[in-house]
Amino acid sequence: MRLCAPDYINDQIWEMEMDVSEQAELSLQTTFGLRARSMRLFPRFAEGGKVVTSPSQFSEPITVQKLYSNFIGLTFSPFNGLFVSYEVRVPRSTAICGRFIITNQLPSKRSIRFEMCSVLVPTGGHAMAHTQMQLVNVLVGQTGELIPTLFLTGGPESGPGPQPSLAVILDLDPMETRQLTWAQATAVSHQESFEQARLIAAQPWDAERARIEMINMRDTLQIQTPDEDWNAAMAFSQQTALGAFFPANEHLPKPSFVQARQPDHGYSPSGNGYDYPASWSGQSALEAYYLSNVLIGKPALIRGVLENFISVQEKNGDIDGKPGLGGQRGRHLSMPILAALAWKLYQATEDEDFLKGIFPKLLSFFWVWFSPANDRNKDGLPEWTYPYQTGYEENPLFDTGHSWSMGVDITFLHSPALAALLYNEARILVKMAEKADRGDAVTLLERQAKKIKVSVDGLWNEATALYRYSDRETGLSLKGRLLGKLKGPGTLKLQEESKKPVRLLVQLQAQKPGASRPEIIVGKHASEEVSEVISGAHFRWHHNGLVATSEKAHGQIDWIQVKNIDPKDEVIISTVDCTTEDHTLLLPLWAGIPDRKRSQALLRRTILDTNRFDQPFGIPACPLLSNEETTSVCMSVHLPWNLLVAEGLLAYGFREEAASIFTKIMAAVINNLKERSAFYQRYHAQTGQGLGERNALNGLVPVGLFLQTLGVQIISDKKVRLEGTNPFPWSVTIQFRGLKIIRAMEYTQITFPNGKSTRVENSTPCVLEQ
Numbered sequence: 001m002r003l004c005a006p007d008y009i010n011d012q013i014w015e016m017e018m019d020v021s022e023q024a025e026l027s028l029q030t031t032f033g034l035r036a037r038s039m040r041l042f043p044r045f046a047e048g049g050k051v052v053t054s055p056s057q058f059s060e061p062i063t064v065q066k067l068y069s070n071f072i073g074l075t076f077s078p079f080n081g082l083f084v085s086y087e088v089r090v091p092r093s094t095a096i097c098g099r100f101i102i103t104n105q106l107p108s109k110r111s112i113r114f115e116m117c118s119v120l121v122p123t124g125g126h127a128m129a130h131t132q133m134q135l136v137n138v139l140v141g142q143t144g145e146l147i148p149t150l151f152l153t154g155g156p157e158s159g160p161g162p163q164p165s166l167a168v169i170l171d172l173d174p175m176e177t178r179q180l181t182w183a184q185a186t187a188v189s190h191q192e193s194f195e196q197a198r199l200i201a202a203q204p205w206d207a208e209r210a211r212i213e214m215i216n217m218r219d220t221l222q223i224q225t226p227d228e229d230w231n232a233a234m235a236f237s238q239q240t241a242l243g244a245f246f247p248a249n250e251h252l253p254k255p256s257f258v259q260a261r262q263p264d265h266g267y268s269p270s271g272n273g274y275d276y277p278a279s280w281s282g283q284s285a286l287e288a289y290y291l292s293n294v295l296i297g298k299p300a301l302i303r304g305v306l307e308n309f310i311s312v313q314e315k316n317g318d319i320d321g322k323p324g325l326g327g328q329r330g331r332h333l334s335m336p337i338l339a340a341l342a343w344k345l346y347q348a349t350e351d352e353d354f355l356k357g358i359f360p361k362l363l364s365f366f367w368v369w370f371s372p373a374n375d376r377n378k379d380g381l382p383e384w385t386y387p388y389q390t391g392y393e394e395n396p397l398f399d400t401g402h403s404w405s406m407g408v409d410i411t412f413l414h415s416p417a418l419a420a421l422l423y424n425e426a427r428i429l430v431k432m433a434e435k436a437d438r439g440d441a442v443t444l445l446e447r448q449a450k451k452i453k454v455s456v457d458g459l460w461n462e463a464t465a466l467y468r469y470s471d472r473e474t475g476l477s478l479k480g481r482l483l484g485k486l487k488g489p490g491t492l493k494l495q496e497e498s499k500k501p502v503r504l505l506v507q508l509q510a511q512k513p514g515a516s517r518p519e520i521i522v523g524k525h526a527s528e529e530v531s532e533v534i535s536g537a538h539f540r541w542h543h544n545g546l547v548a549t550s551e552k553a554h555g556q557i558d559w560i561q562v563k564n565i566d567p568k569d570e571v572i573i574s575t576v577d578c579t580t581e582d583h584t585l586l587l588p589l590w591a592g593i594p595d596r597k598r599s600q601a602l603l604r605r606t607i608l609d610t611n612r613f614d615q616p617f618g619i620p621a622c623p624l625l626s627n628e629e630t631t632s633v634c635m636s637v638h639l640p641w642n643l644l645v646a647e648g649l650l651a652y653g654f655r656e657e658a659a660s661i662f663t664k665i666m667a668a669v670i671n672n673l674k675e676r677s678a679f680y681q682r683y684h685a686q687t688g689q690g691l692g693e694r695n696a697l698n699g700l701v702p703v704g705l706f707l708q709t710l711g712v713q714i715i716s717d718k719k720v721r722l723e724g725t726n727p728f729p730w731s732v733t734i735q736f737r738g739l740k741i742i743r744a745m746e747y748t749q750i751t752f753p754n755g756k757s758t759r760v761e762n763s764t765p766c767v768l769e770q
Contacts, residue, residue: 003070003212007093008246008273008325011266012186014096016072016088018055018062018677025053025117026062026076028088028096032186033267036143037121041150041184043086043100044115044161045078051161052078053117067236068216069243071209081106089208093266097183097200104172112172115165116182118150130158130166133194139164140190148186149193151201154178181205217737220297221703221714224733229670237669237700240679241294244697245301251327253311254304256283257291260681260696273326279693282324283308285335286391290640291697292344293704296714297736299348306341309334310361316371317364321389332389336369336418338362339425339432346435350715356436359429363441366425370448376411377472380448381455384410384418390584391640394633396625397469397580400542404630406480407542408505408576409549414475416459416467417584420591423452427592456593465598465605467585469578474501474553480577483557488567492560501553502575506534510545511568517546518571521561522554531557536564545569549576581612582622583641589648599652607645608657615685617668618642618661623685636682636691639665643702650708658709659727662702669701707734710743711763717753718770725763 010033017027027042045052055062059077066073070090077083085101104110118128118139125142128150132138137157139150141164152166159165170178185196220238224231244257258265259279268275283305292302312323319338322330339362346355368374374382384390387398387410397413399405426449433441459467459477468477478500484492506520517536524531532552539546562571588594589602608614612623618637620626626634642661649658668683672690679699680690690699707713710732711724717737726732731744738753748760752770760766 003068003215004090004092006246008249009268009271011093011246011261012096013261013263013266014090015263018074024055026055026074026086028098030263032143032146032263034264035146035267036123038119039121039143039148040117040119041096041098041182042117042119044117044159044163044165045082046113046115047079047082047110050079066213067239068212069239071212079112082110082112087205087209089205089212091200091203091208092196094187095183095185095196095200097181097197097203099182099205100180101177102170102172102180103177104174107174109171109173112170113167114170114180115159115161115167116150116152116156116180117159117161117163117165118148118184119163120148128164130164133190136198137166138194138197139166140193145188146186147188147190147193148184149190149197150182150184151194151197152180152182153201154180218297219295220736221707222735223703223706224735225728226730229674230666233666233669233673233701234703234706236673237294237679237703238297240695241291241697241700242298246325248304249325252308252323252325254307255301256305256308256323256325257287257697259287259698260693262694268326273324274328276324276326276328279696280324281326281328282322282330284322284330284391285309285337285341286640287697289337289341289344290643290702292341293643293702294697294700296348296704296707299345302341303345303349303354306338306345306358309338310358313361313365317366317368319365319368330388332386333368333374334365335389335391336366336421336425338365339428340421343428343431346432347713348715352435355432359432359436359438362425362432363429363438363445366422366429366445369422379455380451381414381419382422383413383472384415386410390415390417392582392584392621392638394621394636395582395584396622396630396634397577397582400540400547402630402633403543405543406505406577406580407507407540407547409540412472412503412549412551412576413578414455414459414470414472415584416456416469417587419452419456419459420587420593423449423456423588423593424591426452453593456588460594460598461579462601464581465601466581467588469580469585471501471503471553471576471578474503476500477578478502478575479579480505480575483573483575484560485570485572486560486562487570489562489565492562492573494557494559498555501555503553504534504550504557505574505576506539506548506550507542507544507572507574508539508546508565509570509572511566515545515566515569516564518565519563520548520571520573521563522550522552522557523561524554524556524558580622581624583613583619583638583645586613586619586641586645586648589652590644591648592651596652603649603652603654603657607649616664617683617685617688618664619645620685632684632691635685637665637668637685638682639698639700639702643705646705647708655709655711655724655727658705662705662709663728666701669699712741712743712748714739714741715767719767720750720769721765721767722748722760723763723765 025042027040062076073087083103088098120141122143128139128141154168156166159167183197183201187193319334321332321334396405398410400407470477520534522532538548620635622634646658668688678694681692681696713721717739734741740751742749751757
């Protein structure tokens, strides 16, 4: 976004394929957002009778020299002694271009035929074909309304190969170098596509590259460790994140991001973005918080994301959970992590005016959570309204999308994660109030924080060393159990009496789609006394049929009558299980709620338990529910939640353990970059295999966590905070806008842009300034 101005409605996204299999090409690929079956651009080299397109045939393999969000630079040798520098740049959403610098390194003259191939498989139209426009040989195709046009400098002719191409004969003397530039533009008319391609090919390439490199040095951290894979993963993560942003528009005042950019994405047939998938339909608060830990060098960009949330705030304080660049709204209250994000930005910039300006908005948003719409029983401990509001939509306790998920109505349970988020917001708002000279807000915030903490402390389970869900009304955290099954309409006799009231979960397993909604009558005593009627309106669709949660908690149940179902349908009645374990239950550690003893128990007995959360590639979502059927969900490592847990560990001084989590995350990320050339939305905790969408922001390396674990905070290029010691097994060098930090095992050396150098040899927290 900062290197060009991508179009949110018509963003043609390209992906480079460097597969070394025999049939592969060094190709750029897209589908124009599913407006073509495929579009490929790749070079072909010929000398004598030998023709080379596949990297597997190259004399010297491909080496990536430069990588930015809209630029990549490669070197390779297709033939012995023929050195090629290949750079690709995306100047706008509707065009892509490249430059080849080809050098003959042999002591003899040689003749090389260079071809740029363009292969289109259209959804309607025709493949790429040779034609002339303004006396220039070009390739033109059509897919739907789009007219891809390939332009090549050097006076090309139509290529002789099996694919459509433009060819140039290069007669190279020893050590002679030739340069060729190509550009392909894809607009909705022949003339517009040709003009775009011709003008882009004529742009001064070196000046554009210098501009890109200068902006990159300004906006990203250059991190060097002895492990080149770590260096590449952290650099690539920052570039991928920057490439996910789109400019501000009439719907959001600041640039916003999409979750992933793939060749199939980027086109809205409706022209407004309302038909985009969820990954392109708005920014969520948890994603924004995570992104702030990827783009450490761009606090102003993340501040804009926060301001987007504030821009959609209602008069009553509501902030939508997913505002989008197309005017989309999530229509649910945002996760309460915005004050935490604001405080992180303040720590990175020390901008008190920013805090003073945003504090009233965040304070109003905080109190919305305690309104009757969110705190349904007015006990001071709110409930979630929707599973997708939580940032962990696949939670088996609440999810309805799998046959094995329970589908409990989330509004009937108290969540330690939500309470922890609100407690942390209250603590941060107190700090902000002091900075903003708003002492009048402190007393109420402290009182609310204390009340939340008492409630969360009551959710601690000493036996499992973990926090647990509790029933909204009873406050109990009971294990679920099966009460009975019934096929077809009828009455289930139970004689169930419990000293502890239980909430019912009713699941209807339908034999055919479109099952009618049943009516469930819960009664006690033989006198047909009705305790509750669960009407059809209470049922929600479930993967296997329907599911409903009783509105009441029942101490005595003698019979349950089932009406309005097919004779072949089966009703399963059980009690709600509040003892399931998932990674969100670790969040009180991040909020600073447990005392020292409990934090150690949470770490030693739970996080480091190899039968639960201590897995080879990170902390899994819900390991105890994992089996062959559920493993892709339950053993998923969600990096935003791993980040929060690791930040909690650091706050309690468990630096080595936080470093271990980060190292495991890096192992998963690097394995997928090497084997599958992509980041992934999630990673399997035991195998490291990537899961979910490719190149999703939630699967990027949290560079900020690396710095936190390292004990380094860059406030600016002129101010650095150090804390603790380096827990990693080697020295780390960080460079940012002329600032250089060497974080060794025994010391830290800081050189500021003006040349001033300082050496620190102890672990006492300190702030160093130029």
